[in-house]
Amino acid sequence: MIKINRVLITLLAVFSICAANNLSTNCIRIKSSIFNKGVDISGAFVPHDNLLFGLGLGLSSNFIESAWNDFTMKSMFTYLFNNSKKVNFPVTVEAGFIAGKNYDYHIIAPYAAVNSGIEIKLGKNHKNRIGIWSGYRYGKRSFIVNHKNQFGDISYIENFKVFPFAFGISYSYDIHPRTP
Amino acid sequence: MRTTRTICLLMSFLLINCQIPVLSYSTDDLEIVIETGSHWLHDYPLILELSKKNPPQLAIWVTDLDTNYLTTIFCTHKIARCAWQSNSGNLRKEALPFWIHCREKKFLNSDSNSTETAIPTKSHPLTDGITAASPEKGFSIKINSNYTGSGFLLFAELNHSTDFNDYYQKNSSPGTDAYSGGSEGSGQPAVLFSCELDLSRDELEVKLELSGHSSPDGNDGNLYTDMERLTTAKSIVSSITVKKH
Numbered sequence: 405m406i407k408i409n410r411v412l413i414t415l416l417a418v419f420s421i422c423a424a425n426n427l428s429t430n431c432i433r434i435k436s437s438i439f440n441k442g443v444d445i446s447g448a449f450v451p452h453d454n455l456l457f458g459l460g461l462g463l464s465s466n467f468i469e470s471a472w473n474d475f476t477m478k479s480m481f482t483y484l485f486n487n488s489k490k491v492n493f494p495v496t497v498e499a500g501f502i503a504g505k506n507y508d509y510h511i512i513a514p515y516a517a518v519n520s521g522i523e524i525k526l527g528k529n530h531k532n533r534i535g536i537w538s539g540y541r542y543g544k545r546s547f548i549v550n551h552k553n554q555f556g557d558i559s560y561i562e563n564f565k566v567f568p569f570a571f572g573i574s575y576s577y578d579i580h581p582r583t584p
Numbered sequence: 585m586r587t588t589r590t591i592c593l594l595m596s597f598l599l600i601n602c603q604i605p606v607l608s609y610s611t612d613d614l615e616i617v618i619e620t621g622s623h624w625l626h627d628y629p630l631i632l633e634l635s636k637k638n639p640p641q642l643a644i645w646v647t648d649l650d651t652n653y654l655t656t657i658f659c660t661h662k663i664a665r666c667a668w669q670s671n672s673g674n675l676r677k678e679a680l681p682f683w684i685h686c687r688e689k690k691f692l693n694s695d696s697n698s699t700e701t702a703i704p705t706k707s708h709p710l711t712d713g714i715t716a717a718s719p720e721k722g723f724s725i726k727i728n729s730n731y732t733g734s735g736f737l738l739f740a741e742l743n744h745s746t747d748f749n750d751y752y753q754k755n756s757s758p759g760t761d762a763y764s765g766g767s768e769g770s771g772q773p774a775v776l777f778s779c780e781l782d783l784s785r786d787e788l789e790v791k792l793e794l795s796g797h798s799s800p801d802g803n804d805g806n807l808y809t810d811m812e813r814l815t816t817a818k819s820i821v822s823s824i825t826v827k828k829h
Binding site: 547548 | 605606607661709712715720724725728729
């Protein structure tokens with residue numbers, strides 16, 4: 405598991421650096437999603453019509469208390485198939501981490517995801533897009549939980565796993581900075 | 585450049601925090617080892633023909649030699665927090681009835697200011713032991729005990745939801761021996777493992793014995809030794825062992 409987590413974190417670093425290095429592109433796409441486990445908002449830079457590098461923040465629910473109180477942060481890379489048409493097919497690879505909180509503990513766990521879906525461009529300028537998507541997420545972290553009671557000190561290794569299946573709807577808007 | 589450096593520092597921090605933890609044991613520490621059986625994961629029905637693999641609900645607790653409840657060592661989240669997914673307010677006492685009735689004897693005699701209850705609820709969850717998600721595979725628990733009594737009994741009770749068989753059916757009528765909470769109930773009753781331990785012994789390695797099963801509908805805290813009607817419930821674990829380091 406430690407090797408997989410290192411790969412996820414490396415992916416997160418690569419996507420984040422790519423996003424940071426594309427700050428000078430002339431189009432930013434703001435996207436918000438509601439999915440089965442939470443909500444997130446991201447900003448992506450569009451260096452090429454079919455490519456996006458982005459960073460996102462969100463809230464999700466990953467524990468049994470079903471509360472959306474787990475903070476998520478991610479970076480991602482998206483390729484848009486059929487982008488020249490009104491209906492296109494984005495495929496996104498993302499890597500991030502979940503700062504999870506439940507009744508008994510707080511943890512930080514890296515995760516990666518692959519999502520695909522359908523987007524429809526709206527409006528005359530095609531600045532607005534709505535879409536549906538689904539994907540698979542992987543993330544795992546083990547940590548020691550301690551508890552003290554009248555019998556003594558008890559320790560146990562807890563395993564946190566990100567819920568693997570995600571599906572949701574999204575809305576995005578393209579921001580074109582004004583040129584002087 | 586500054587952004588890239590910040591990102592690299594953050595990633596380094598995350599990498600350092602991804603070490604796999606290991607429980608380290610000192611002299612006189614106890615280790616409880618649960619080895620899973622062939623039926624540790626049970627197909628819990630979702631919708632249509634879809635199901636998901638669920639590990640069992642589990643409680644491990646200790647009593648004195650007169651079976652007076654002392655404390656819980658470990659308990660899974662759903663019963664420790666009454667976090668059942670489709671119980672419609674039912675506390676599901678048929679899940680781990682021997683453990684619940686063992687606790688009842690203590691809480692009936694305790695002072696009225698105590699906020700803990702025999703059956704944990706959402707507003708009064710279990711507080712005296714580790715609560716955790718049901719493990720999907722075998723695991724260990726480490727105890728550094730300060731118990732000073734001459735000996736104690738260790739119990740482990742396990743149960744699957746909707747674990748029906750030819751005798752414990754989902755449409756069994758209430759009041760019959762085969763009733764175990766209806767279509768969302770247990771099916772086969774919880775199984776109970778136990779052993780007696782004496783911490784004064786230098787060397788200690790004891791395997792918990794399968795003592796019997798609990799009440800199918802959870803209405804009493806009796807131990808039933810007729811195991812012939814249980815099928816897959818007897819294969820939830822292959823062994824539970826306690827050893828002293």
